[in-house]
Amino acid sequence: MPFIPHTETDIQDMLAAIGVNDIEQLFDEIPSALRTGPLNLVPEAMSEMEITRLMHRRAAQDHVDLNFIGAGAYEHHIPAAVWQIATRGEFYSAYTPYQAEASQGTLQLVYEYQTMMTGLTGMDVSNASLYDGASALAEAVLMSVRANRKSKSHRVLMPATVNPVYRSVTRAIVHGQGIELVEVPFDPATGRVDPKSLAAFEGQDITALVIPQPNFFGVLEEADALTDWAHAQDAQVIGVVNPVSLALLKPPGEWGGKGADIVCGEGQPLGAPLSSGGPYFGFMCCRKEHVRQMPGRIVGRTLDADGRTGFVLTLQAREQHIRRSKATSNICTNQGLVVTAATIHMALLGPEGLERVAAACHANTHALIDRLKPLGVTQAFTGEIFHEVALRLPRPVRPVLDAMAQQGVLGGYALGDDYSDLGDLLLVCATETKTEADLDRYAEVMKAALAAGSA
Amino acid sequence: MLIFERSRSGRRATAQAPLRVADVSALPERFRRGTRAPLPELSELDVVRHYTRLSQKNFSIDTQFYPLGSCTMKYNPRACNSLAMLPGFLNRHPHAPETHSQGFLACMYELQEMLRDVTGMKGGVSLTPMAGAQGEFAGVAMIRAYHDARKDTARTEILVPDAAHGTNPATATMCGYTVKEIPTDDSGDVDMEALKAALGPHTAGIMLTNPSTLGVFERRIKEIADLVHQAGGLLYYDGANLNAILGKVRPGDMGFDVIHMNLHKTFSTPHGGGGPGAGAVGVSERLRPFMPIPVVAKEGERYRFMTEKDLPQSIGRLSAFAGNAGVLLRAYVYMRMLGRAGMPRVAEFSTLNANYVMARLKEKGFELAFPGRRATHEFIVTLKRLAKETEVTAMDVAKRLLDFNYHAPTTYFPLLVPECLLIEPTETESKETLDGFVEAMAEILEEARTSPDKVKGAPYTQPNRRFDEVRAARELDVAWHPGAALDEAAEQGRAD
Numbered sequence: 001m002p003f004i005p006h007t008e009t010d011i012q013d014m015l016a017a018i019g020v021n022d023i024e025q026l027f028d029e030i031p032s033a034l035r036t037g038p039l040n041l042v043p044e045a046m047s048e049m050e051i052t053r054l055m056h057r058r059a060a061q062d063h064v065d066l067n068f069i070g071a072g073a074y075e076h077h078i079p080a081a082v083w084q085i086a087t088r089g090e091f092y093s094a095y096t097p098y099q100a101e102a103s104q105g106t107l108q109l110v111y112e113y114q115t116m117m118t119g120l121t122g123m124d125v126s127n128a129s130l131y132d133g134a135s136a137l138a139e140a141v142l143m144s145v146r147a148n149r150k151s152k153s154h155r156v157l158m159p160a161t162v163n164p165v166y167r168s169v170t171r172a173i174v175h176g177q178g179i180e181l182v183e184v185p186f187d188p189a190t191g192r193v194d195p196k197s198l199a200a201f202e203g204q205d206i207t208a209l210v211i212p213q214p215n216f217f218g219v220l221e222e223a224d225a226l227t228d229w230a231h232a233q234d235a236q237v238i239g240v241v242n243p244v245s246l247a248l249l250k251p252p253g254e255w256g257g258k259g260a261d262i263v264c265g266e267g268q269p270l271g272a273p274l275s276s277g278g279p280y281f282g283f284m285c286c287r288k289e290h291v292r293q294m295p296g297r298i299v300g301r302t303l304d305a306d307g308r309t310g311f312v313l314t315l316q317a318r319e320q321h322i323r324r325s326k327a328t329s330n331i332c333t334n335q336g337l338v339v340t341a342a343t344i345h346m347a348l349l350g351p352e353g354l355e356r357v358a359a360a361c362h363a364n365t366h367a368l369i370d371r372l373k374p375l376g377v378t379q380a381f382t383g384e385i386f387h388e389v390a391l392r393l394p395r396p397v398r399p400v401l402d403a404m405a406q407q408g409v410l411g412g413y414a415l416g417d418d419y420s421d422l423g424d425l426l427l428v429c430a431t432e433t434k435t436e437a438d439l440d441r442y443a444e445v446m447k448a449a450l451a452a453g454s455a
Numbered sequence: 456m457l458i459f460e461r462s463r464s465g466r467r468a469t470a471q472a473p474l475r476v477a478d479v480s481a482l483p484e485r486f487r488r489g490t491r492a493p494l495p496e497l498s499e500l501d502v503v504r505h506y507t508r509l510s511q512k513n514f515s516i517d518t519q520f521y522p523l524g525s526c527t528m529k530y531n532p533r534a535c536n537s538l539a540m541l542p543g544f545l546n547r548h549p550h551a552p553e554t555h556s557q558g559f560l561a562c563m564y565e566l567q568e569m570l571r572d573v574t575g576m577k578g579g580v581s582l583t584p585m586a587g588a589q590g591e592f593a594g595v596a597m598i599r600a601y602h603d604a605r606k607d608t609a610r611t612e613i614l615v616p617d618a619a620h621g622t623n624p625a626t627a628t629m630c631g632y633t634v635k636e637i638p639t640d641d642s643g644d645v646d647m648e649a650l651k652a653a654l655g656p657h658t659a660g661i662m663l664t665n666p667s668t669l670g671v672f673e674r675r676i677k678e679i680a681d682l683v684h685q686a687g688g689l690l691y692y693d694g695a696n697l698n699a700i701l702g703k704v705r706p707g708d709m710g711f712d713v714i715h716m717n718l719h720k721t722f723s724t725p726h727g728g729g730g731p732g733a734g735a736v737g738v739s740e741r742l743r744p745f746m747p748i749p750v751v752a753k754e755g756e757r758y759r760f761m762t763e764k765d766l767p768q769s770i771g772r773l774s775a776f777a778g779n780a781g782v783l784l785r786a787y788v789y790m791r792m793l794g795r796a797g798m799p800r801v802a803e804f805s806t807l808n809a810n811y812v813m814a815r816l817k818e819k820g821f822e823l824a825f826p827g828r829r830a831t832h833e834f835i836v837t838l839k840r841l842a843k844e845t846e847v848t849a850m851d852v853a854k855r856l857l858d859f860n861y862h863a864p865t866t867y868f869p870l871l872v873p874e875c876l877l878i879e880p881t882e883t884e885s886k887e888t889l890d891g892f893v894e895a896m897a898e899i900l901e902e903a904r905t906s907p908d909k910v911k912g913a914p915y916t917q918p919n920r921r922f923d924e925v926r927a928a929r930e931l932d933v934a935w936h937p938g939a940a941l942d943e944a945a946e947q948g949r950a951d
Contacts (some may be wrong), residue, residue, distance in 0.1 A: 002792050002806045003530055003723075003886040014811040017818075023803045026867050027703060029672050029829050034704050035801075041572035045794025046512050048534045051715040055788065058558030059543025062551065069548045079471045081503050083540070089517025090510035096729040097513075098523075101917040102857050105512035106728035112458050114656050115934040119493035125933050128729065129860055131585040134775035172747075172771030175593070176599060176631030221484050250488050266775065277549030277776025278585065279731035284532065301941050302927035305912075305920035307948030309941060314927040320588070321868070325624035332622050333719065334588040335779075337727025345459055347502045351491040354474030355640060357555060363477035381784065384483060403871050410496075413550055416710050432473050 002045065012177040065408035067436055068368075070388045070429030071216070072133065072163050073277060074269045076244070076357060078341075079348045080170035082271050086341040096297070098335065100312040101304075106336065108313035110299040113343040120238075120246040121263045122348075123285035125237070128297035129334040133266025134166040136282025137240055137241065138141055138173035139295045139329055144208035144236045144284070145179060145419045146328065147293040149236065153205035159193045161183040161215035162240060164418035184209075190218040191381025191390060198229055206235040211260070213241050213249065215427025217415075218365075218388030220249070226254030236261040240365055243283065244269040248362065262286045271345030272338050281335035281342065292318060295329030313436075319358070360432035361387035364439065368430045371443040375450055380425050388429040390415060395450055397426045403449035409442060411449075457937055458505055467799060468502065468573045469769070469866045485633045490503045512918050513728070514862045520888050523814075524797055524833045524865035524877025525620070525668060527698045527720035529805075532789060539784035549776035553759050559780070560758035564751040566733075568740065568789040572713055573798055574697075575707025576737030583735075585660030585780040587695065590715025591626040591732025594691045596770040597738065597745040598660045599630050601689065604745075609689070611657035611804065616645055618869040620695060620866060623662045639871060643671040643825045645679060658688040666696045666708065666831035670809075670877065676828060680710025689713065689742075694734075697721040698881070699832035712717035721801070722786035733782040744768040749777050766891050804882035805832035812880050812889050819897040824872045833879035835872050836864075847903035847910045849874040854921065855902070855913035859895035 006014075020026060027035075046054070058322055062184065090105060091268050097103030097110075107121060110128045119125035130136040140294070143352060158181045160169055182201075187194040192215060207229040213223050223239070226406040230237045238259040239252035252260035268280035285304070286294055288368040292315065300314030349357065365387050393400060397414040404411035416423035430439060465507040497505075513520065520887045521528035547559055552935075561809060574580075584590035595613065604609045610773040617636045624634040635653050638646045645663075661683050665673045673679070683690050692706040692714035698721045706714045718724050718730035724921040738746055760777070793801070809830040816836060817823055824835035828858035838849045853863030853876070880889055903910050916919065932941045 001799055001800055003532060003883050006801060006804060010886040023807050026829055027808045029674055030676065030704055034708050035463050036703055039572045039702065039798060041568045042795040042798060045797055046791045048792065050894045051788055051791050055538040055541060058561060059541035061558030061737055062547050062555050064555050065876050067548050071550055073549050080842065081499060084501065085506045087536060088510045090513040090515045092725045093528055094513045094517035094728040095523055095528060095726045099857065099863050100922055101914050102514040102862060103766065104918045105509040109509055116494055118934040131589060132775050136772065155771045158737060163602035165772060169772050172773060176629060181634050248488065249486055274548045275545050276547045276780035278774065279779040279781050279917045298930050298933055300927040301932040302923050303945060304922050308919060308943060309945045310919035310922055312922045312924055312927050320621035320625035324621045327625040330588040330592060330622045330625035330629050331921055332588045333730040333732040335731045336729030338731060342730060344502060344506050344617055345794060348468045348471045348499060349468055350496045351494045352467055355491060355495065356472040356476060357481045359477040360473040362479050362482065366481060384486065405554060408462045410548060410551060441478050
């Protein structure tokens with residue numbers, strides 16, 4: 001019996017101790033009419049050897065040589081130590097640290113994670129994680145409605161430069177609570193929100209403005225001007241940021257005169273493999289005065305009965321297991337193990353290492369753009385970029401991507417899927433994982449694909 | 456010691472980052488940060504040693520018996536981890552084209568089908584919710600979408616038993632519903648008269664766990680389902696306790712319209728110190744159009760993601776991509792290794808273990824919350840009498856168990872049983888382990904009677920004694936700074 005240790009003697013002794021004749025008798029409170037018949041769709045058991053063979057075959061089936069897709073999930077080198085330590089049984093198979101004295105490993109690690117995230121974002125406090133970047137933005141929108149007491153409108157400005165899936169997830173999650181998400185258009189020349197275009201909203205009751213940095217096109221928003229504008233309207237600022245970019249870019253806590261109020265984003269670039277989209281983790285930081293409105297677990301440091309420092313889950317009065325229907329969120333389990341990996345990842349890279357990674361991504365994407373210019377490919381927007389770029393192809397994007405994929409190169413993300421008027425735009429990202437030879441190969445494969453399209 | 460206190464300016468794990476410093480002069484000054492991010496500076500060995508040592512301060516399934524009720528802390532097979540972490544799976548970009556995703560999608564499709572089978576939810580399964588609470592959200596959002604699609608907008612209430620997990624009422628609120636609590640009767644079942652009184656034209660649905668959080672099977676479930684359906688409401692099944700009935704009873708056959716499963720409980724994916732989980736949802740035929748996307752479809756021999764185009768009435772997307780894929784792969788491997796015959800064995804042996812521990816604790820003098828009932832995969836001991844006689848509480852017993860090298864059961868949940876311990880041994884524990892736990896509990900009971908202060912002062916063997924939680928909340932220290940007030944307080948304490 002896989003993973004069940006009972007011997008026949010054990011079973012008989014246990015049944016005798018309970019005072020029943022067989023295991024079936026233990027289910028005698030369940031009405032017999034409800035009992036399950038045979039399962040039809042679950043196959044017969046496989047041994048570990050058999051399932052290993054099957055999984056190796058399936059994993060190999062999805063192999064590609066080179067991936068240049070970003071669009072919210074970024075390929076980075078992950079130091080070997082990261083997942084070797086994160087998958088130690090003591091981290092891997094522990095529960096949420098409810099018994100603090102027996103969970104100091106996880107609790108201290110989360111406290112260190114919170115400290116690192118506040119350092120990266122320039123904010124006061126961080127929670128212990130949310131599910132992913134998209135759901136973190138939804139939670140940030142809900143939080144801003146609670147935290148901005150000056151605003152009664154529950155209207156949140158959501159630029160069209162925010163990742164389209166994040167917008168759609170936010171809609172799905174806040175839908176039931178009467179919150180209005182107002183789309184803000186972008187400047188088709190720069191690829192970012194023109195702060196002047198917000199004039200239409202001036203004097204209105206706005207709860208919050210979302211600022212993606214970099215935005216979905218890879219372009220850097222004028223975060224300082226947008227932040228100051230929002231604060232002048234008594235609106236809160238929700239920054240949606242890439243944590244790796246923060247090794248180079250101005251932390252949201254320093255945007256404009258007062259800094260962002262809530263910062264969230266996708267933690268995946270900090271040590272989580274692409275892994276078909278998860279598990280990743282959402283992060284969220286805020287200013288100290290809003291901490292009681294924050295969703296999710298928070299670890300705090302305190303003293304024990306002997307006066308020694310240690311760590312506990314704190315401010316639990318915000319959470320569902322205490323506050324029930326009045327909780328800040330229904331979140332319970334979050335993404336602890338991925339946060340474990342991210343913390344080890346950040347500790348290994350350190351400030352200089354992470355800056356080198358960010359700089360290499362930035363430089364590689366620029367180097368790729370330079371290689372593609374001779375093919376008639378142009379940069380779609382004039383706004384400065386971090387590590388991802390929207391390119392305009394001389395042909396429709398879809399067939400070019402298909403032809404490139406046949407050569408084992410995933411060439412990027414077709415923006416036309418989400419922006420109907422951007423059908424000839426391709427979103428491409430070359431992280432630090434790409435060598436000169438990889439960039440050359442991309443250019444060659446694209447050249448062939450473009451030529452095939454014109455034939 | 457904190458990682459920041461080990462940091463030395465100028466130290467680096469050089470091999471981990473790019474060797475060359477790249478040119479970033481194209482990036483205008485106004486977008487740049489002024490000073491380097493304040494991350495710690497360490498060697499690779501520093502980091503490896505620090506976090507390895509931290510790991511050793513955790514209790515975990517791999518190191519201790521962990522009978523945490525309602526959490527299903529069963530063994531997490533190692534093959535599930537290593538196979539989910541094959542390079543082909545780790546390197547697959549979520550936007551990879553379907554031509555380069557057939558291996559992954561095949562696993563996901565088969566997982567959907569197996570889950571559909573064991574839950575009896577004929578309408579289908581969506582794997583996208585990333586944890587139990589998000590699965591609950593998906594479930595209640597589908598109930599709302601169903602009523603909205605029928606223009607049945609007077610339904611504003613969700614009924615929740617008073618024994619429910621806190622996530623149930625919190626979820627109902629997130630979906631814009633008001634919550635009405637239904638009391639429990641003396642034998643642990645839903646109070647039928649109260650239920651009948653609560654049902655009406657405002658009822659959108661009811662959220663139920665069966666077996667309930669009280670560790671007993673809700674015997675009149677069919678009657679409840681009929682009553683709720685007659686009132687025009689739908690039934691939501693919280694899968695927290697699916698381990699107790701896997702392969703024995705199916706929520707679909709009980710009359711539920713939608714369920715979420717905690718794959719990190721029943722299907723043995725790891726809890727990881729607080730996630731990631733996976734909260735797949737299954738639906739009846741009538742809720743199929745509202746399923747969260749994406750869902751994997753099989754057409755001929757090809758697999759593909761169904762999107763908004765296939766399910767235009769979907770409640771939408773709940774994650775940026777397709778949920779916690781790596782967790783789903785682990786659950787897939789687990790289910791394939793158990794196979795068809797292994798499913799009911801989970802319920803049988805988790806129930807056997809729970810009833811065995813219950814019988815043995817009773818024999819040792821512990822008071823059961825529902826003595827006339829069978830245990831399911833878990834059961835409740837109440838220490839109300841003990842607390843009155845000795846002032847030793849459930850929390851004290853829980854802390855003392857740590858000294859005996861057992862993780863504590865769940866304490867003070869469900870809220871309606873005073874001084875309770877909710878004990879869930881799971882099917883992967885051997886009789887010797889269970890006997891050891893029973894003996895430790897008996898010894899603590901004896902200590903409570905003879906030297907209660909010893910129990911009240913526990914734990915003694917952990918890295919820390921009991922914490923000042925009030926201080927943690929009042930003098931908030933949630934990110935470290937050099938010269939933090941707490942460090943000074945601790946320093947002062949040592950000097951005194």
